[in-house]
Structures are given as C-alpha cells and as structure tokens.
Amino acid sequence: MVRNVPQSLSVGGSGRGGGASSSSHGAGASINMDRQMQVAEQLVLDLRYPVRRERALLELSKKRELFHDLAPLLCNSFGTSTVFLQAGDTEVIHALLSPEIIPSCLRSMDIGCELSKTVATFILQKILLDDAGLDYICTREVKFFDVAQALGNMVGELVEQPSSRLMKYIIRCYLRLSDNPRACDALGSCLPDMLRDTTFSSCLREDPVTRMWLQELLQKVDGNLDALQAGGSVSRIHSTRI
Numbered sequence: 001m002v003r004n005v006p007q008s009l010s011v012g013g014s015g016r017g018g019g020a021s022s023s024s025h026g027a028g029a030s031i032n033m034d035r036q037m038q039v040a041e042q043l044v045l046d047l048r049y050p051v052r053r054e055r056a057l058l059e060l061s062k063k064r065e066l067f068h069d070l071a072p073l074l075c076n077s078f079g080t081s082t083v084f085l086q087a088g089d090t091e092v093i094h095a096l097l098s099p100e101i102i103p104s105c106l107r108s109m110d111i112g113c114e115l116s117k118t119v120a121t122f123i124l125q126k127i128l129l130d131d132a133g134l135d136y137i138c139t140r141e142v143k144f145f146d147v148a149q150a151l152g153n154m155v156g157e158l159v160e161q162p163s164s165r166l167m168k169y170i171i172r173c174y175l176r177l178s179d180n181p182r183a184c185d186a187l188g189s190c191l192p193d194m195l196r197d198t199t200f201s202s203c204l205r206e207d208p209v210t211r212m213w214l215q216e217l218l219q220k221v222d223g224n225l226d227a228l229q230a231g232g233s234v235s236r237i238h239s240t241r242i
Helices: 018-046 050-062 070-078 089-096 101-111 114-129 131-138 141-158 164-177 181-190 208-222 234-239
Strands: none
Touching (some): 018 050, 018 114, 089 114, 089 131, 101 114, 101 141, 114 141, 131 164, 131 181, 141 181, 181 208
C-alpha cells in the first residue's frame, strides 16, 4: 500500500481556489521536492571530503524532519573526530557499513516519504558502488534479501506514484547487485516483473541513461537482449557517471 507524503511536503492546500490554484501548488511542491533532493544529494556526496564533512553532517542533522531518523543516525555513527575527518572514501564506506546505517536506510526506504526514500536509496547506491559495500551485502544472504525486498517494495509503490529520480537509483542498485554472480542468480527470481515489462516505459521515456541501465540489468539477469528496445551500446553505460 502506498503511503501518503507527510503534510509538510504534500501537494495542494485547503481545497479552495479552484483547479488552477491546485495545479500551481502541485507544480510548486514538485519543484521544491527536486530542490531539496538536490541539496540532500550534495550533502551526502560532501561526506567524502574532509573539509566539507563536518558542515554536511550539521546540515543533514538539521533536516531530520525530512529524513526521519536517517540524518541524526548518520551524524551519530560518523562523528566528527579528527581521525574520521581525515578518512578517505573507503573509510567513509566502511563507516556506512556499521550495523545501524543499512537497516536505517532500509527502514526509510520502506516507510519514509518520497524524499526520505530517495536519499536512503541514494546512500545505498553509494555503498553498493564500492567493492567493500557490494561484498558486505552480497555475502550475507539475509542482508541481500532485505535489500532486494526493500527495492522491490518501492518498485511496486512507484506504479501508482512514479518518480523518475527514485527509479533511477533503484535500477542502479539492482544493476550493481547483478555484478555479483550469486546476487545476479538470485535476482532472477526476485526482480519485480514490472521491471521486465513496459510498466515504467512512460516514467523512463525522458531518461535514456536509466533505460540503458535497465536494459543491461535484464540482459544480465534474464538474457533479454531486446529489453525495452532501449537501443545503444551497453558498454556506454559504464562510462556514465552519477
């Protein structure tokens, strides 16, 4: 069942002012959501850089009403010690692999608002893109299926409330999981059928990169060389930066 966005982020107002007013509120809420998401993405990326990390943690903690318990948990887990502030990307990923972070991401992916889900999935994607993160999840059967279930549940919700940005991160997570042979085999039985048909064709129409990622995912999992008729060389996908 799709959960509603909290009142602070909901579209529309008191119901007065007619259709034009409602449409205006809707457009404004969408733009505001995109801006907040861009800010959140940048703050997560800033955690990689020692000179930016302390400020990023502070700003994330201020946004706890948007990210539920994810932001303060990140702050508490990372800390601001001198050792951590001098850490590189690998150390940041290892910190993200603490027992609290991934379950918190999965919880936000399950019950959070759209923005919270998107930030949590973005963080999960960054974990998976690191070899240590991918190995951590794929060598622990329970952890892998928890991640696969959370991703699958969000795919189901996006049927009624499409979000191209969130779908992009979900597909990238699936594609990265498929780089692990055992995980790729498991995805053959747990990848949502809605990603195998044309359910999200409209959602991905304006996003050729994500369509290519989905094409490669289906090629690897199902051997489907004609997935979505996306066209183009699959090798181009790996050169695309997020």
